Amino acid sequence: MAVADEVKALTFDVFGTVVNWRESIAAEAKALLGAKGGDHDWNAFALSWRSKYQPAMEKVRSGERPWIKLDDLHRENLEEVLTEFGITNLSDAEKDNLNRAWHRLEPWPDTVGGLARLKRKYILATLSNGNIALMVNMAKHSKLPWDTILGAEVARAYKPQPEAYQRTCEALGLKPAQVMLVAAHNGDLVAAKKTGMRTAFVRRATEYGLNETRDQKAEHDFDYVAESFIDLAEQLGCRL
Amino acid sequence: MAVADEVKALTFDVFGTVVNWRESIAAEAKALLGAKGGDHDWNAFALSWRSKYQPAMEKVRSGERPWIKLDDLHRENLEEVLTEFGITNLSDAEKDNLNRAWHRLEPWPDTVGGLARLKRKYILATLSNGNIALMVNMAKHSKLPWDTILGAEVARAYKPQPEAYQRTCEALGLKPAQVMLVAAHNGDLVAAKKTGMRTAFVRRATEYGLNETRDQKAEHDFDYVAESFIDLAEQLGCRL
Numbered sequence: 306m307a308v309a310d311e312v313k314a315l316t317f318d319v320f321g322t323v324v325n326w327r328e329s330i331a332a333e334a335k336a337l338l339g340a341k342g343g344d345h346d347w348n349a350f351a352l353s354w355r356s357k358y359q360p361a362m363e364k365v366r367s368g369e370r371p372w373i374k375l376d377d378l379h380r381e382n383l384e385e386v387l388t389e390f391g392i393t394n395l396s397d398a399e400k401d402n403l404n405r406a407w408h409r410l411e412p413w414p415d416t417v418g419g420l421a422r423l424k425r426k427y428i429l430a431t432l433s434n435g436n437i438a439l440m441v442n443m444a445k446h447s448k449l450p451w452d453t454i455l456g457a458e459v460a461r462a463y464k465p466q467p468e469a470y471q472r473t474c475e476a477l478g479l480k481p482a483q484v485m486l487v488a489a490h491n492g493d494l495v496a497a498k499k500t501g502m503r504t505a506f507v508r509r510a511t512e513y514g515l516n517e518t519r520d521q522k523a524e525h526d527f528d529y530v531a532e533s534f535i536d537l538a539e540q541l542g543c544r545l
Numbered sequence: 546m547a548v549a550d551e552v553k554a555l556t557f558d559v560f561g562t563v564v565n566w567r568e569s570i571a572a573e574a575k576a577l578l579g580a581k582g583g584d585h586d587w588n589a590f591a592l593s594w595r596s597k598y599q600p601a602m603e604k605v606r607s608g609e610r611p612w613i614k615l616d617d618l619h620r621e622n623l624e625e626v627l628t629e630f631g632i633t634n635l636s637d638a639e640k641d642n643l644n645r646a647w648h649r650l651e652p653w654p655d656t657v658g659g660l661a662r663l664k665r666k667y668i669l670a671t672l673s674n675g676n677i678a679l680m681v682n683m684a685k686h687s688k689l690p691w692d693t694i695l696g697a698e699v700a701r702a703y704k705p706q707p708e709a710y711q712r713t714c715e716a717l718g719l720k721p722a723q724v725m726l727v728a729a730h731n732g733d734l735v736a737a738k739k740t741g742m743r744t745a746f747v748r749r750a751t752e753y754g755l756n757e758t759r760d761q762k763a764e765h766d767f768d769y770v771a772e773s774f775i776d777l778a779e780q781l782g783c784r785l
Contacts, residue, residue: 376718428681438718441668441693453681454693458716476698478616478678 308485308528309541312503314477315423316432316455318464318488319440321512323449324410327351333406337399338392345390348514353389357382362434362463372461374436380404407435408442412449413509419534420450422543430455432473432486434463465496474502487537491524498525505529505537548725548768549781552743554717555663556672556695558704558728559680561752563689564650567591573646577639578632585630588754593629597622602674602703612701614676620644647675648682652689653749659774660690662783670695672713672726674703705736714742727777731764738765745769745777 320326330351338345361378364370383404387395395403423429431440433456440454457463460472474484481501488494489509498504506523508531513519523530531537538544560566570591578585601618604610623644627635635643663669671680673696680694697703700712714724721741728734729749738744746763748771753759763770771777778784 428685430681436718437693437695437699437716441670441717444692445668451693452684453677453691455677459677459699476677477681478676 308503311483312427312485313479313483314428314430315485315487315505316430316473316502318486318490318493319431319433319435319443320410321509322487322489322507323416324412324443324447325512326355326407326410327513329410330354330406333403333409337403337406338395341394341399343390343392345392350386350390352513354379354382354386357385366463366466374458375434376404376407376436376439379407405442408439409446410443412447413533415533415535417448417450419538422538422545423534423541424450424452425545426541426543428452428477430473430477432456432464432470434469464493467496467500470497470500470502474500485528487534490520494523494527495525498527503528505531507531507534507537548743551723552667552725553719553723554668554670555725555727555745556670556713556742558726558730558733559671559673559675559683560650561749562727562729562747563656564652564683564687565752566595566647566650567753569650570594570646573643573649577643577646578635581634581639583630583632585632590626590630592753594619594622594626597625606703606706614698615674616644616647616676616679619647645682648679649686650683652687653773655773655775657688657690659778662778662785663774663781664690664692665785666781666783668692668717670713670717672696672704672710674709704733707736707740710737710740710742714740725768727774730760734763734767735765738767743768745771747771747774747777 317323331347334350335347361382365373383400420429429450429452431451431454433440436458437454443449444451455473455476457469459476460469462468474481477484482503485503485505486494486497487505487507489507489512494504494506504527506527510521511517529537529540531540557563571587574590575587601622605613623640660669669690669692671691671694673680676698677694683689684691695713695716697709699716700709702708714721717724722743725743725745726734726737727745727747729747729752734744734746744767746767750761751757769777769780771780
């Protein structure tokens with residue numbers, strides 16, 4: 306059977322693959338902090354915040370600290386970024402609001418149209434390290450038509466731990482070979498592939514900016530390689 | 546603030562409230578077993594299968610057995626029903642297929658139209674004892690536009706245990722007063738109300754058949770009482 310027909314569910318990495326977190330966070334930081342007199346490199350602000358993401362999750366993955374959802378890690382990391390940028394005039398409520406900028410990330414231009422096509426043929430689920438509330442609120446904000454939210458909080462494991470992928474397939478009642486991970490990151494796809502899942506690389510060349518060198522192309526033998534969600538839908542035979 | 550505005554998410558009981566399990570199961574049993582020469586009261590077959598639902602979950606709730614998802618309880622219960630009806634000519638694959646009739650339940654006539662209206666204003670999530678795969682497949686089959694699947698499998702607790710309701714609110718990042726349970730069963734709503742959730746009773750008078758006497762009306766002080774999902778949408782100010 307062709308891979309496109311054997312697969313029943315598409316699961317998605319979200320930050321960077323589905324939404325443009327860097328420009329969304331930079332824009333919210335500028336709007337919220339600029340209004341309070343802040344004048345900073347907002348792109349650098351977004352990159353700094355994101356740079357603390359993997360180290361924070363690593364403490365959970367390694368067992369150094371117990372399970373904690375991404376909203377709470379983002380909030381802790383925000384304190385560090387504000388200190389780095391010398392921003393001291395935010396109330397707790399303003400910090401909480403800025404932290405929820407991660408719930409309001411904007412999709413790439415092809416995201417919503419591509420997902421609509423893919424949804425005609427496949428179950429669409431998130432397989433993100435973002436927590437359920439973050440993913441649900443983002444979906445409402447950006448009109449992302451998920452069939453359900455899965456991933457780290459449901460699996461109680463952060464990617465790239467194998468349990469994050471395995472428990473997502475189990476929750477869907479499917480074998481790993483019937484579930485494909487769609488992601489813009491080689492490392493995520495390699496980890497999924499090791500559990501037996503199918504893989505689709507979608508290129509998001511400017512996720513980290515114009516001078517980015519990481520993840521500019523598929524570096525492994527994935528089942529599909531696409532330039533956009535529309536391209537992926539075409540390759541999988543999904544028309545509206 | 547009016548309850549309709551304070552509430553951010555509607556969570557739904559599914560079996561009986563969203564879908565007509567009795568007639569769906571009877572029709573599938575007739576089609577699958579009738580084709581193999583069976584001739585039984587298929588309505589009684591559906592009612593018998595369903596009658597084993599609460600006792601099976603009670604063993605999990607009481608701690609007599611560890612967590613097990615509803616698909617597996619349904620499959621165990623099916624063996625008992627087949628024995629009761631003296632049906633001995635099914636292969637394991639045929640039994641598995643019949644068990645998945647619970648993934649293909651049909652909605653009540655007002656369900657899909659009502660949910661479409663409600664989705665314009667609220668997050669819509671399942672809060673069912675059905676497992677994730679069952680709920681996802683049913684949603685694809687019957688075009689139920691959930692924002693996410695929550696409930697027993699995510700909470701690792703079967704209703705009416707308070708954890709089933711509490712963990713669902715927590716997953717949504719909302720206070721119980723911001724989450725409403727929509728259900729056709731007084732007992733379910735009373736349990737939700739005890740955790741601080743809002744409640745909406747929707748009357749499904751023929752869930753168990755024309756001679757049913759249970760849950761014919763709201764027996765407690767719920768926030769809303771409606772005759773259908775369309776009626777509920779009207780009361781909550783949700784227009785298309």
